[in-house]
Amino acid sequence: MKPSFYNIFIPLEEGSYILHNKLTGAIMTIDEETKEILDNIQEREEDIPNDLVHLFTENGIIIEKDEDELLRIRHRYKAVCYDPQTIAFVLAPTARCNLSCCYCVQRVDESLVDRSAYTATMSESTMKKALSFVKTMTETCNVKKLPVSIYGGEPLMARQTVLNIFEDLSQWCKERSYDFITSMTTNLTLMDESFLDDIQQYSPLYIRTTFDGPEEIHNLYRHFKNGEGTYQKIVTNMGMINDAGITVRVQINVNKHYSHVPELFDDLKERGLTNIVMEVYALIDPFVTIQEAQKYYNILNESFPLSESQFAIPFSKMSEAKSFVYHAAYEKGFILPPSQLGVWTPCDGMRAYNFLVDPSGDVYKCVGSMLMKNLRVGRILEDGSLERYPFFYKWMNTDPTLIERCQTCHLLPSCGGGCIVGRMLGSIPCFCEVSHFPGEEYIKMGLKQEYSQQLQSLKIG
Numbered sequence: 001m002k003p004s005f006y007n008i009f010i011p012l013e014e015g016s017y018i019l020h021n022k023l024t025g026a027i028m029t030i031d032e033e034t035k036e037i038l039d040n041i042q043e044r045e046e047d048i049p050n051d052l053v054h055l056f057t058e059n060g061i062i063i064e065k066d067e068d069e070l071l072r073i074r075h076r077y078k079a080v081c082y083d084p085q086t087i088a089f090v091l092a093p094t095a096r097c098n099l100s101c102c103y104c105v106q107r108v109d110e111s112l113v114d115r116s117a118y119t120a121t122m123s124e125s126t127m128k129k130a131l132s133f134v135k136t137m138t139e140t141c142n143v144k145k146l147p148v149s150i151y152g153g154e155p156l157m158a159r160q161t162v163l164n165i166f167e168d169l170s171q172w173c174k175e176r177s178y179d180f181i182t183s184m185t186t187n188l189t190l191m192d193e194s195f196l197d198d199i200q201q202y203s204p205l206y207i208r209t210t211f212d213g214p215e216e217i218h219n220l221y222r223h224f225k226n227g228e229g230t231y232q233k234i235v236t237n238m239g240m241i242n243d244a245g246i247t248v249r250v251q252i253n254v255n256k257h258y259s260h261v262p263e264l265f266d267d268l269k270e271r272g273l274t275n276i277v278m279e280v281y282a283l284i285d286p287f288v289t290i291q292e293a294q295k296y297y298n299i300l301n302e303s304f305p306l307s308e309s310q311f312a313i314p315f316s317k318m319s320e321a322k323s324f325v326y327h328a329a330y331e332k333g334f335i336l337p338p339s340q341l342g343v344w345t346p347c348d349g350m351r352a353y354n355f356l357v358d359p360s361g362d363v364y365k366c367v368g369s370m371l372m373k374n375l376r377v378g379r380i381l382e383d384g385s386l387e388r389y390p391f392f393y394k395w396m397n398t399d400p401t402l403i404e405r406c407q408t409c410h411l412l413p414s415c416g417g418g419c420i421v422g423r424m425l426g427s428i429p430c431f432c433e434v435s436h437f438p439g440e441e442y443i444k445m446g447l448k449q450e451y452s453q454q455l456q457s458l459k460i461g
Contacts (some may be wrong), residue, residue, distance in 0.1 A: 001053075001062045003041050006410050009445050016230045018447050020063065022413040026059035027447065038062070047247070073413060074401040080351070081396070084141035087353040089134050090367060091165060092151045094121040094158035099126025100225045101185055103283050103311050120359040121158050127254055130357045131168055141353055141396060145179040151367055153343070156190035166202045179239050181205055185367075187222070189230050191237040195205055196244055206247040206277070209234060211388075212255055214263035221255060221311065239273060248276040252329075254321045255311050261325050265332040277331040279337055282318040285309035290426035292316070297405075297428060319432075323441040330445065352396060355386075365395055368421045375424065396421065403429050411440055 001052035008023040014208055030038070035051075037044045048056070054064045058347040063069065080086065096119060097104075122130070138146050148169060155162050166182060173180035182199075211234070212221040220228025241248055251310045252261060268274065284290075288307050313321055329335055348354050349366035356364040358371060361380045369375035377392035380416035385421040400406040400417025409415070411432075 001045050001057075002065050002067075003038050004060050004063055004100040006413055007038070007061060008444070009035055010411065010447055019259065020443075020447055021060050022410065022443075023073065024060035026061060028059075031082050037065075049249045070248070070401055070407060074399070077399065077401060082352050084353050085143055086351045087138060087141045087143055088147040088348065088351070089151070089167065089354075090133075090149045090151050091130060092122075092153060092356065092358050092370060093127070093155055093161040093165065093367065095153040096121060096157045097152060097154040097155060097187075097370060098189060098224065099222060099230065100156065100227075101222050103255075103285070119460055122359040126359065126361045126380075127161060127164065127379045129361055129382065129384050131165065131213075131359070133355075133380045133386060134169065134386055135172060137353070137355070137386070138428065141373075144177070145181060146173055147183075149180040149182070150184040150186075151370075152185070153359075154187055154190065155184060156186055156195065159190075159195055163198055166199065170202055183207070188231065188237040188241075188387075189224070191241070198242065200244060201244070204246055206249045207241055207248040207280075208251060209238060210251045210253060211264055212253045213257050214258050214267060217255075217257045217260055218264070221253070235268070235271065235273070238276070239271065241395045242273060242275060242315075246437055248273075250276050250280060252280045252325055253314060254280060254318070254325055255283045256309075256313055258313065258321045258325055262328045262332070265334065268334075272334050275335070276338060278326070279324045280322045282322060283312045284422075285312040286425065288312060289315055290422065290428070293428050294426055297430075299426075299428065303337060316417075319441075323439050323445075326439075327445060328440045336442075336446070347416060347420055349418070350396070360433065365392075366421055368419070369424075372421075374422065384452055395424075400430065406431050414443060436445045 004021055008020050008022065010018040011177065012018060012019070012029065017030055017032075017035055018027065019030050019035070020027050023127075037047050038056070038061065039050075042065075045053070053062070096328065106198075134146070134148065135189075138389045146169060148165070150162055150165070160186075170180050180202065183204045183206050184199075184204060188207075188209045210222065211231075212218045215229070215231040218231045222231075223229050238250075239249055252264075268276075288309040289312055291300060291304070291306055295302070295304060296315055326336060347366070349369075354365065355366060356370055357380065358364065361381060362373070362376045363378040363386060364370050364372075364375060366375075367378050375391070375397055376389060377388050379389040381387055398417070398420055400412060400415075403417065406412050406415075406417055406429075409430075415432050418430045422428060424429065
């Protein structure tokens with residue numbers, strides 16, 4: 001026998017540890033002697049009672065000497081990525097936006113996106129094609145639920161199109177006894193009671209919005225086109241949504257002023273807005289961040305000169321910054337996303353049946369790639385079918401279990417390989433720091449805070 005490569009030990013008080021296996025999700029507490037035996041299992045296997053050998057084997061803590069855990073991960077990866085039951089759609093009815101955020105890719109680098117694409121709004125004919133595509137794909141996958149998320153641009157600049165999409169798909173699902181699961185990402189500045197009343201009949205799973213820090217900092221980054229800040233408007237409308245009983249998810253953009261984010265949490269807490277889910281993402285400045293990552297991974301020479309971003313933190317500091325913000329959110333009593341314990345969680349963009357449709361009918365695999373025409377994976381044809389481009393297969397061929405750096409990383413079962421868009425744009429083997437993965441310290445924090453008092457310690461003898 002040998003210990004699993006994916007075991008982690010988190011010290012507690014009085015010589016005990018939380019033992020967690022990232023591949024199986026097993027969680028238990030053990031004492032110092034048990035940890036020492038597990039660390040040296042090949043020499044001390046006979047020192048473990050048979051019942052504990054069985055327990056550790058069943059939970060993947062110890063494995064056969066000739067077992068290759070990477071093959072198990074690869075099998076699970078393929079099963080998840082090509083599971084039709086994970087089908088989901090993101091529809092962007094418009095790329096227009098009423099804000100002028102300094103970090104928007106439109107302003108950061110025009111070479112990535114055709115500026116004219118940002119004025120596009122979905123026509124009625126394109127909407128009908130998109131709806132036909134959604135229905136056809138759902139029936140092809142033989143599923144009984146239809147998750148649809150609305151994205152932008154700012155989707156409320158095309159509110160009637162949003163309502164038309166919801167009404168059409170809701171009726172279609174009702175006729176077939178399918179579950180219709182809706183959500184929306186919006187800057188909230190155009191939200192009002194009328195629109196909220198209209199969408200409540202579709203029981204949205206959540207509405208997601210974004211903050212860049214406390215009011216003064218947020219308004220520096222996220223403001224209207226006339227320079228007016230958006231903070232108060234967003235907070236007010238977030239309270240309205242919360243009062244309506246709809247789950248609010250907040251994306252915290254980690255920027256150079258991330259140390260001030262606890263001030264944002266204090267303000268939201270004072271307003272009674274703690275029943276919201278906090279998600280943390282590091283802002284990137286496309287070419288600056290990519291070059292920093294290339295240098296970090298020794299793709300660029302150490303002497304290569306780097307520009308300094310006006311808003312993004314250095315690539316090497318992103319994991320530390322995200323952990324800081326997550327810890328602050330927990331300390332203030334906010335809800336955090338699941339810590340991905342033992343569940344294979346590749347980026348949604350790696351799932352073969354996840355699609356994003358932009359206002360012109362082009363199809364992408366990730367919201368981060370939308371409008372980047374070189375990252376399109378297909379387009380919707382007149383009959384609502386999908387024409388897959390060759391790039392679709394290149395995208396789906398991205399397997400982190402074949403990436404050397406991922407093969408030797410004990411976080412692989414939780415991380416899932418990092419950001420695919422970053423890998424594609426920068427020709428970087430892995431791009432974990434800017435992905436949805438919250439980081440190792442977040443997992444350790446969650447384990448220690450949630451399980452240290454719930455688990456009975458396993459001891460030898």
